[in-house]
Amino acid sequence: MGRVLATVGGVYTVELEDGRRVEASLRGRLKKDARRGDRVVIGDQVRLEEVEDTWVVEGRDERRSAFVRKGPGGRHPKVLVANLDRLFVVVAAREPDPHPEVLDRFLVAGEASGMTPRVVVNKVDLEGARAPAEELATLYREVGYPTLLTSAETGEGVQGFAEALDQGTAALVGPSGAGKSTLLNAVDPALELRTGALSRKTGRGRHTTVNARLLEVATGGWVADTPGFGEVGLWGVEAEELDTCFPEMRALLDECRFRGCTHLHEPDCAVQAAVEEGRIAETRYASYRALMEEASERVAW
């Protein structure tokens, strides 16, 4: 048995139980599965066989958990990392400016994968970043998500972040340019991950990290650094269950008059009442509506 640490162009880097790292290829049957979208990904536990100095992945174990998003084209799921214990959604307080809906999409994808995601608001050192960072932290802590403020530049919050990573396997996800790789380098400089400046023209990240990799952190734990993508399309979240992916709504569901309330237009809806009274943030409700619309379109196809 071994665990997949990296996959690049059909070569699978696998750590064996004795700690050896080997490069392996896939057995034909698994390649066929991969073409149908069922890939072997980082974090997967795999069975291997050594045939004259070359290693072949023979099969993969059931996954305990996985972070999944919609694949390109929208017809297949794309599993990013398997067997995760924790998920960190990393955004920048500024540069690039955080978009609540983008952050909420990552959080919902994390919830749908069965995890309690955590939020990291990075780049608090930048001018004018402190206020928006505190605002985000207050909002998401109220929702129930542990939230850290960090700066890879000054080191603020980096030790706390290292402590949050130090057991099991975590993944960092979030927009390109948020500073995921830079933060990991701050925790463990020996990782020497590639980082890249934002595009001057668009103010966005330039997709510096190309392949997700699973890394062992010197201070403890394993972490997957993933490539930032602009929009996470949700996979496998039905419209009817979207409200359960918002912790602050989940708590109110029994109080709506109608069972199966969509919280969009029904009377005596506890969610809409909470939004009006300011107990649910407008931005969170806006994200819910946008995701509901998307989920309903899927059904209509």
Ligand SMILES: Nc1nc2c(ncn2[C@@H]2O[C@H](COP(=O)(O)OP(=O)(O)OP(=O)(O)O)[C@@H](O)[C@H]2O)c(=O)[nH]1
């Ligand atoms: N001022 C400041 N700049 C930071 C901080 N963290 C990262 N940066 C800068 O932000 C830019 C993007 O950082 P990356 O670590 O490459 O971002 P990423 O999230 O890994 O981006 P992708 O790999 O494209 O997904 C780099 O120029 C970093 O130097 C921070 O805390 N403060």
Ligand SMILES: [Mg+2]
């Ligand atoms: Mg990166």
Ligand SMILES: [Zn+2]
């Ligand atoms: Zn309702």
